[in-house]
Amino acid sequence: MPNPTAAMIVIGDEILSGRTRDSNMNYLARELTKAGIDLREARMVSDDREAIIAAIKALSDEVDHVFTSGGIGPTHDDITADCVAEAFGVGIDVRDDARALLAAHYERQGSEFNEARQRMARIPDTATLIDNPVSIAPGFRIGNVHVMAGVPSVFEAMVTSVLPTLTGGAPLLSQTLRIERGEGEIAGPLRQLAEAFPELSIGSYPYQKNGVFGANIVIRGQDGVQVDAAMSRLAELFPA
Amino acid sequence: MPNPTAAMIVIGDEILSGRTRDSNMNYLARELTKAGIDLREARMVSDDREAIIAAIKALSDEVDHVFTSGGIGPTHDDITADCVAEAFGVGIDVRDDARALLAAHYERQGSEFNEARQRMARIPDTATLIDNPVSIAPGFRIGNVHVMAGVPSVFEAMVTSVLPTLTGGAPLLSQTLRIERGEGEIAGPLRQLAEAFPELSIGSYPYQKNGVFGANIVIRGQDGVQVDAAMSRLAELFPA
Numbered sequence: 001m002p003n004p005t006a007a008m009i010v011i012g013d014e015i016l017s018g019r020t021r022d023s024n025m026n027y028l029a030r031e032l033t034k035a036g037i038d039l040r041e042a043r044m045v046s047d048d049r050e051a052i053i054a055a056i057k058a059l060s061d062e063v064d065h066v067f068t069s070g071g072i073g074p075t076h077d078d079i080t081a082d083c084v085a086e087a088f089g090v091g092i093d094v095r096d097d098a099r100a101l102l103a104a105h106y107e108r109q110g111s112e113f114n115e116a117r118q119r120m121a122r123i124p125d126t127a128t129l130i131d132n133p134v135s136i137a138p139g140f141r142i143g144n145v146h147v148m149a150g151v152p153s154v155f156e157a158m159v160t161s162v163l164p165t166l167t168g169g170a171p172l173l174s175q176t177l178r179i180e181r182g183e184g185e186i187a188g189p190l191r192q193l194a195e196a197f198p199e200l201s202i203g204s205y206p207y208q209k210n211g212v213f214g215a216n217i218v219i220r221g222q223d224g225v226q227v228d229a230a231m232s233r234l235a236e237l238f239p240a
Numbered sequence: 241m242p243n244p245t246a247a248m249i250v251i252g253d254e255i256l257s258g259r260t261r262d263s264n265m266n267y268l269a270r271e272l273t274k275a276g277i278d279l280r281e282a283r284m285v286s287d288d289r290e291a292i293i294a295a296i297k298a299l300s301d302e303v304d305h306v307f308t309s310g311g312i313g314p315t316h317d318d319i320t321a322d323c324v325a326e327a328f329g330v331g332i333d334v335r336d337d338a339r340a341l342l343a344a345h346y347e348r349q350g351s352e353f354n355e356a357r358q359r360m361a362r363i364p365d366t367a368t369l370i371d372n373p374v375s376i377a378p379g380f381r382i383g384n385v386h387v388m389a390g391v392p393s394v395f396e397a398m399v400t401s402v403l404p405t406l407t408g409g410a411p412l413l414s415q416t417l418r419i420e421r422g423e424g425e426i427a428g429p430l431r432q433l434a435e436a437f438p439e440l441s442i443g444s445y446p447y448q449k450n451g452v453f454g455a456n457i458v459i460r461g462q463d464g465v466q467v468d469a470a471m472s473r474l475a476e477l478f479p480a
Contacts, residue, residue, distance in 0.1 A: 014445050016279045017412070018269030019458065025284070029258030039256045041291065042284040044265070047443070051281065074424045075444040075455075076431040106424075116427030135453065153448050172257070184314045184346075187356030191316040203287070204315040205254050208393050213375065215315075218259065 003169030006032055007059040008042040011052055011070035011080055012150060015044050024069040024155045031159055036169035037065065047071060052083040060087070060145050065166060067159070070150030072139065074116040080147060081140075085124035088142055095123040098138055105136040131161045170222040175231045179238050180214040182206075189237050190217065197230045199223065243409030243462075246272055247299040248282040251292055251310035251320055252390060255284050264309040264395045271399055276409035277305065287311060292323040300327070300385050305406060307399070310390030312379065314356040320387060321380075325364035328382055335363040338378055345376040371401045410462040415471045419478050422446075422453040429477050430457065437470045439463065 008028055014020040025042045032039045040063055045051040052071070060066045071080030085092035098121035106113040120137040123129065130139035130146065132154055139148040139158045148158040179186055183206050194202045200221040207214055217234060221227045248268055254260040265282045272279045280303055285291040292311070300306045311320030325332035338361035346353040360377040363369065370379035370388065374397045379388040381402070388398040419426055423446050434442045440461040447454055457474060461467045 012445075013441065013443055013460075014458065016269055016282065017273050017414075017460070018266050018271075018279075019414070020445065021266045026258050026261045029256055031258075033257050039258075040286060042256065044282040046280060073444070073446055074427040076427070076434050077443050111422070111424070114424065114428065116431075117424035119427070120424070135448070151446050151448055174257075174259075182351070184351070184354065184357035184360070187314040187316070187359070188354065191356075194316050201253065203253055203317050204313070205252075205260065206313055206391050208375070208391055218254065220253075220257070 005063040006065040009068040056087040090125040174220040182213040245303040246305040250284040296327040330365040414460040420454040
């Protein structure tokens with residue numbers, strides 16, 4: 001059976017202006033790979049209503065699970081929840097369950113639960129909440145879309161609470177061989193190896209270090225015996 | 241006049257499996273911001289023919305300039321050039337100008353210009369070459385799509401040769417104020433500030449450090465006088 005599929009939407013002008021370097025996509029990618037869920041695509045979009053809605057509609061049709069990061073805080077530029085509601089054609093308002101969580105949190109802190117903070121309790125109708133052990137303001141799931149915060153510590157905590165609820169596939173096994181030769185010298189034998197093991201994915205990832213070109217060859221597959229066999233053949237072809 | 245727009249496509253299974261952390265998107269984003277070109281979207285797609293072709297078609301219709309990174313090396317998993325040719329409905333073959341560059345390079349190196357390396361001279365019909373001072377194998381431009389290598393040193397060199405050929409817009413000016421208070425406390429005044437300066441973009445980027453929540457407020461716009469005025473107002477609202 002093929003593995004479940006996923007896509008990610010990273011929301012925020014600060015990513016596309018280059019001001020902030022996104023780390024959530026790489027974190028999610030590694031967690032999904034461990035869980036046997038194939039991340040097929042990641043899109044970074046700006047804080048733009050049309051762009052966010054279009055990405056949610058397109059990707060939630062294409063894959064089994066969509067994960068978003070960013071845009072669910074209390075400030076005026078946090079528009080993700082409203083966009084998700086519109087993409088699913090449902091209403092959105094401050095919801096009692098989310099409000100109760102936040103009210104208790106700010107009471108414990110002795111901070112005012114003001115209008116801006118109440119915005120974080122705006123949850124689309126029919127959505128279920130995603131736990132946020134770091135800063136309480138919840139994420140949510142509606143349909144196959146999981147809406148999570150952009151702050152990495154919060155995003156990672158939310159992923160940790162979501163992933164065990166999803167059915168994964170067979171984890172992808174991978175082995176890597178570093179070859180200190182230019183890709184042009186190894187490409188021919190590598191193609192033959194890929195043809196001999198059609199069920200495996202064999203990738204060549206070139207690098208340049210101190211003026212020397214080399215490549216990391218990564219063999220991936222769900223069948224450990226085949227991955228081992230292909231790696232042995234590769235090591236014979238290119239002894240260290 | 242609005243600034244020219246751009247999109248990026250990062251191609252490679254290694255990014256989506258989490259094995260490799262992409263750095264090309266952030267590099268390009270910062271260079272485009274300096275040049276006054278708005279990066280609207282970035283997509284990371286796998287080494288999959290259909291996915292690459294679909295992304296090229298969709299984004300080259302939507303924005304002024306598309307930049308791709310990855311998948312133009314000599315190995316069997318490098319399929320970007322063929323996908324671009326198909327997206328534009330043109331033929332592709334080893335081309336004399338690219339072959340001449342590479343043949344001279346490998347002769348200087350005393351390496352064989354073998355079949356795999358000749359693959360790197362496959363260029364879609366009507367495309368123009370993009371100079372690669374690092375490792376010679378060229379990128380290319382066809383229509384509004386700039387096809388570049390994935391190895392960061394090569395990607396960055398190619399961006400450097402491409403950017404001066406594009407017409408930029410007014411560079412985006414930005415000023416940042418770091419406020420050591422939770423977003424929930426500053427969101428109200430911030431919204432009023434954003435309403436008072438409708439031509440500026442005012443973003444709030446929360447962080448958490450050592451258990452303390454704060455936010456970087458970034459004010460962006462093309463009019464330096466307005467950016468200064470808004471920043472003065474912000475600094476009065478939230479004195480350090």
